[in-house]
Amino acid sequence: MPWRNATFSMYPTLHDKVSQLLNEAGLDLSFHNKDTGGGGGAIKTKDSCIMGRFECHNPKCESTGWSSLKIAITIRQYRGQKYNARVYHQRCQRCNWVSRPDLDEGSYAERVTYWLKKWNGVDVKKSPSSGERKGPHDRELCEGCKAGHCPDLERW
Numbered sequence: 593m594p595w596r597n598a599t600f601s602m603y604p605t606l607h608d609k610v611s612q613l614l615n616e617a618g619l620d621l622s623f624h625n626k627d628t629g630g631g632g633g634a635i636k637t638k639d640s641c642i643m644g645r646f647e648c649h650n651p652k653c654e655s656t657g658w659s660s661l662k663i664a665i666t667i668r669q670y671r672g673q674k675y676n677a678r679v680y681h682q683r684c685q686r687c688n689w690v691s692r693p694d695l696d697e698g699s700y701a702e703r704v705t706y707w708l709k710k711w712n713g714v715d716v717k718k719s720p721s722s723g724e725r726k727g728p729h730d731r732e733l734c735e736g737c738k739a740g741h742c743p744d745l746e747r748w
Contacts, residue, residue, distance in 0.1 A: 598681065599690060599738070599739065600680045600681060600739070601678075601692050602625075602677065603677070603679060604623045606701060609698075609701035610675075610701050610708075613702070614705055614709070617705075619712055619714065620673065621673045621675050622673065622674050624675060624676040627676065627678060628668070633670055633671075634670055635669055635670060635671055636707075636711045637666060637667070638666070638668075639666050639741045640664075640666075641662045641664055641743050641744075642663050642665050642696065642703050643663065645696075646659075646660060646691040648684040648686070649689065649691065650684065650689040654686065655686045655687065660693070662729055662734075662742075662744060663679060663680065663695070664679075664680040664734060664735070664742040664743070665677050667708070669707075680735040680736035680741065681693065683733040683734075683735070684733075685733060688733075729744045731744070
């Protein structure tokens with residue numbers, strides 16, 4: 593598990609889903625494989641959130657995993673019609689191990705394409721939202737919060 597200690601991941605394998613939605617709007621962007629950290633080189637950046645599920649891979653932990661409606665994501669556009677998205681991991685509430693999410697692929701593709709369309713002058717409806725969050729958001733377990741890229745930080 594190369595991501596075991598990582599606090600974020602990128603998902604280039606989901607580019608086809610993003611590309612399909614972009615093509616419907618007449619846009620053609622490619623995935624920028626280089627993670628530029630704090631956005632260096634990016635011409636547009638947006639912190640947002642998506643949905644998914646986490647599983648703790650600590651063999652000593654009894655957690656059965658958890659779902660999240662609030663997985664922090666930083667979407668970036670670069671010159672040359674390129675983009676990427678950094679998805680932040682969360683920590684297990686029971687053992688504090690960092691876990692990489694299994695994303696709701698539709699949520700990821702819709703959120704990324706919303707911002708890419710908006711930045712490229714395509715008329716878009718208000719970004720889809722999962723509504724009011726009912727459960728608590730634990731900033732200590734959210735790697736997006738720790739990195740200063742979680743939309744929930746704006747609430748504090």
